[in-house]
Amino acid sequence: xxxRENILDxxxxxxxxxxxxxxxxxxxxxxxxxxxxxxxxxxxxxPGRKLFTEQVELFCDRSAELKTDFHxxxxxxxxxxxxxxxxxAENWKRIATHSGPLTDAAVSRLGLPTLNTTAGYEVNExxxxxxxxTECDALIAQTGSVIVTSRDSGGRxxxxxxxxxxxxxxxxxxxxxxxxxxxxxxxxxxxxxPSMISFVTGPSRTGDIERILVLGAHGPKKLTIFCF
Amino acid sequence: xxxxxKLFTSSAQGVASDLRHRGLIQTALGKYKATRDxxxxxxxxxxxxxxxxxETKWEAINHLDQYLDSFxxxxxxxxxxxxxxxTGEQALDIILGIIRQRKARSIIKSKxxxxxxxxxxxxxxxxxxxxxxxxxxxxxxQLRHEPPYHIVFPAMHLTRGEIxxxxxxxxxxxxxxxxxxxxxxxxxxxxxxxxxxxxxxxxANFAVAETGMVSITENExxxxxxxxxxxxMITLLGIEKVLPKLSDLALFLPMLATAGAGQQLTCYNTxxxxxxxxxxxxxxxxxxxxxxDNHRTALLADAEQxxxxxxxxxxxxLNVCPIFRxxxxxxxxxxxxxxxxxxxxxxxxxLQDWKHLSAASTLCGACTETCPVKIDLHHHLLQNRRNAxxxxxxxxxxxxxxxxGFVANRPALWWLAKxxxxxxxxxxxxxxxxxxxxxxxxxxTRDLPPVAAKSFKDWWRGRP
Numbered sequence: 239x240x241x242r243e244n245i246l247d248x249x250x251x252x253x254x255x256x257x258x259x260x261x262x263x264x265x266x267x268x269x270x271x272x273x274x275x276x277x278x279x280x281x282x283x284x285p286g287r288k289l290f291t292e293q294v295e296l297f298c299d300r301s302a303e304l305k306t307d308f309h310x311x312x313x314x315x316x317x318x319x320x321x322x323x324x325x326x327a328e329n330w331k332r333i334a335t336h337s338g339p340l341t342d343a344a345v346s347r348l349g350l351p352t353l354n355t356t357a358g359y360e361v362n363e364x365x366x367x368x369x370x371x372t373e374c375d376a377l378i379a380q381t382g383s384v385i386v387t388s389r390d391s392g393g394r395x396x397x398x399x400x401x402x403x404x405x406x407x408x409x410x411x412x413x414x415x416x417x418x419x420x421x422x423x424x425x426x427x428x429x430x431x432p433s434m435i436s437f438v439t440g441p442s443r444t445g446d447i448e449r450i451l452v453l454g455a456h457g458p459k460k461l462t463i464f465c466f
Numbered sequence: 467x468x469x470x471x472k473l474f475t476s477s478a479q480g481v482a483s484d485l486r487h488r489g490l491i492q493t494a495l496g497k498y499k500a501t502r503d504x505x506x507x508x509x510x511x512x513x514x515x516x517x518x519x520x521e522t523k524w525e526a527i528n529h530l531d532q533y534l535d536s537f538x539x540x541x542x543x544x545x546x547x548x549x550x551x552x553t554g555e556q557a558l559d560i561i562l563g564i565i566r567q568r569k570a571r572s573i574i575k576s577k578x579x580x581x582x583x584x585x586x587x588x589x590x591x592x593x594x595x596x597x598x599x600x601x602x603x604x605x606x607x608q609l610r611h612e613p614p615y616h617i618v619f620p621a622m623h624l625t626r627g628e629i630x631x632x633x634x635x636x637x638x639x640x641x642x643x644x645x646x647x648x649x650x651x652x653x654x655x656x657x658x659x660x661x662x663x664x665x666x667x668x669x670a671n672f673a674v675a676e677t678g679m680v681s682i683t684e685n686e687x688x689x690x691x692x693x694x695x696x697x698x699m700i701t702l703l704g705i706e707k708v709l710p711k712l713s714d715l716a717l718f719l720p721m722l723a724t725a726g727a728g729q730q731l732t733c734y735n736t737x738x739x740x741x742x743x744x745x746x747x748x749x750x751x752x753x754x755x756x757x758x759d760n761h762r763t764a765l766l767a768d769a770e771q772x773x774x775x776x777x778x779x780x781x782x783x784l785n786v787c788p789i790f791r792x793x794x795x796x797x798x799x800x801x802x803x804x805x806x807x808x809x810x811x812x813x814x815x816x817l818q819d820w821k822h823l824s825a826a827s828t829l830c831g832a833c834t835e836t837c838p839v840k841i842d843l844h845h846h847l848l849q850n851r852r853n854a855x856x857x858x859x860x861x862x863x864x865x866x867x868x869x870x871g872f873v874a875n876r877p878a879l880w881w882l883a884k885x886x887x888x889x890x891x892x893x894x895x896x897x898x899x900x901x902x903x904x905x906x907x908x909x910x911t912r913d914l915p916p917v918a919a920k921s922f923k924d925w926w927r928g929r930p
Contacts, residue, residue: 240550241549241550241551241552241556242538242550244550244552245550245552245705245757245759245763246531246534246535248759248763248766248767249530249531249534249705249763249766250531251767252763252766252767253528253529253530253531253766255767255769256528256769257524257527257528257769257770257772257773258769258770259521259524260517260520260521260524260773260840262517275713276711276713276716278518279515279518279713279716279717280716281510281511281514282509282510282511282512282514282515282518282717283509283510283515283716283717283720284508284509284510284720284730285510300730336747355747355748356747357747358747358748359747359748361661361695361748362661365657365661381720381730381731383731388742388743388746388748388749389743389745389746392747393694393746393747393748393749394690394693394694394746394748394749395691395694395695395748398687398690398691398694398734399691399694399695415716416715416716416719416720416731417713417716419716420712420713420715420716421713423712424712424713431677431679431737431739432739432743432746433544433738433739433740433741433742433743433746433749434693434694434736434737434738434739434749435736435737435739436690436734436735436736436737437719437731437734437735437736438733438734439730439731439732439733439734439735440733441733442685442686442687442733442734443685443686443733444602444603444649444685444686445619445685445727446601446602446603446606446619446620446621446649447602447621447624447626447629447645447648447649448490448493448494448625448626448645449493449494449497449498449619449622450645452645452646452649454649454650454653455602455649455652455653455685455686455687455688456600456602456653456656456660456686456687456688456691457686457687457688457690457691457733457734458687
């Protein structure tokens with residue numbers, strides 16, 4: 239018999255004896271789980287916002303808390319101008335990106351040597367880049383997160399290996415909360431998910447030394463998000 | 467060799483009186499408590515969220531065979547190789563087999579408690595491979611050749627001075643007392659390892675049955691790099707990690723972050739559904755998922771304590787436990803410490819050897835109250851004590867209770883015992899704490915109350 243069969247047999251034998259259900263105030267809430275969908279969770283989680291303008295405001299607040307550099311700009315053109323200023327201030331020499339309508343526009347104005355990861359790349363070359371510029375699947379107002387995937391954000395490493403991660407997003411990509419984000423992912427990908435989906439909430443951080451917050455542990459030290 | 471129980475007692479005595487250690491733990495866990503409390507308060511209803519989380523894990527664990535089947539079928543459909551293993555040795559054989567076959571030289575690893583459980587690093591090093599821990603805390607304790615102090619904060623017991631000294635000795639870096647500088651030293655040291663490693667090994671936080679995905683939660687980005695750059699990726703996880711639906715993560719990700727570190731969401735929550743897919747530009751060419759039982763089915767068979775498998779390893783019960791805060795993480799001598807460790811270790815490694823952990827508790831219930839998935843921890847500690855006594859009754863304890871019953875049932879003997887107590891008790895004060903003290907085992911750490919000069923019976927008889 240295979241180990242798979244052995245383990246499943248032990249599980250089935252163990253489950254012949256039923257376990258008591260979780261109790262709430264002395265009462266057993268029967269079958270509560272079956273009726274719960276992602277939408278239900280929002281009533282208990284930290285509150286989100288209904289109106290779009292409020293959601294933008296919340297994303298702004300969360301970004302400040304997380305030390306994400308968030309720029310709400312009137313147009314992609316404006317984003318490109320600010321990005322060029324950052325590139326100058328930080329003295330970028332080489333950048334990495336992937337093919338996409340927003341990233342293509344953004345990097346063309348920078349005029350820096352650019353590594354495009356879309357058709358494959360050499361990892362040492364990516365490591366030598368000062369910034370990784372990507373698109374995203376969604377921004378989440380409730381948590382200040384950005385969703386990147388291996389399919390639509392230039393692979394697994396582009397958004398985490400260079401020391402500065404820049405995201406360019408459209409306003410309509412902002413969703414209210416985590417449950418809404420999962421609904422969006424399910425709708426967008428159906429059964430054909432990318433091999434990696436990451437919820438990125440602020441720049442890389444650690445508190446492993448005396449519980450003191452340090453940014454840029456292994457991933458990017460800076461996260462900049464443009465939303466137009 | 468001294469028993470695990472004796473080792474626990476002697477280590478506990480040392481650590482509990484170590485003022486430096488106490489200071490460190492109070493600072494670290496004090497910060498944790500403040501951020502966690504305010505974060506919990508930001509929930510619209512934290513208690514209702516706990517209830518639904520508990521019911522979700524109940525559903526998953528009590529239909530574990532079905533959900534595992536679905537999880538594995540979905541994973542395999544997208545080109546992932548799944549290995550089922552019953553024991554730690556089998557897991558080591560499988561992992562070593564993969565590494566040998568790939569003719570790998572260097573291995574980068576992200577944090578995984580299951581790997582600690584099966585002593586993966588020791589086995590890999592013994593087989594001649596270099597394995598580097600990439601999580602900062604784990605990297606630090608690996609350099610010190612010691613196990614993690616805490617399941618979430620592995621290096622919580624060290625000061626920046628000690629870490630600076632360690633880095634100077636092991637990595638040749640300049641001394642510094644800035645946590646930021648220390649973090650950057652580790653960052654630089656590990657960068658090269660990511661780029662050259664042949665194999666990346668990770669753990670997992672959740673296994674999503676509905677879509678066949680593994681969810682990994684981290685702050686540093688080390689796991690994302692481990693899962694992006696090496697050509698071969700291996701993920702080791704326990705069979706209890708299952709969640710039924712993808713959308714369940716909308717609840718579990720924020721709850722794990724809040725309970726674990728007082729964060730609203732951990733920095734990176736990443737879902738992996740397969741190796742590099744066609745049309746993708748990077749990622750491992752092959753992905754092996756090792757599904758580990760290692761006595762989890764024995765815990766599953768105990769219906770009374772089955773909910774201990776709901777555990778999402780957030781570490782909250784350790785942080786609030788007065789015993790953990792006094793004796794520290796290493797004293798337990800187990801992979802999983804604190805209340806959850808005291809509950810499950812007897813199931814994983816033998817009740818008689820590890821029953822003392824269940825006795826080392828005040829039964830205050832702080833663990834049960836804080837657990838985000840409502841595991842009935844302090845009652846399970848009591849059940850372990852009961853099961854241990856039932857399985858192997860303590861001879862002297864039974865004898866003592868028999869004698870007490872014998873005396874208490876005979877008024878004349880009871881009167882005599884009372885008189886002896888009244889006369890002998892003041893005399894004990896004279897020899898207290900010396901070798902002559904007949905009740906020294908008790909009075910070393912506790913007070914012996916005086917015997918009342920007048921018993922209730924005497925008072926009742928003589929009342930006006």
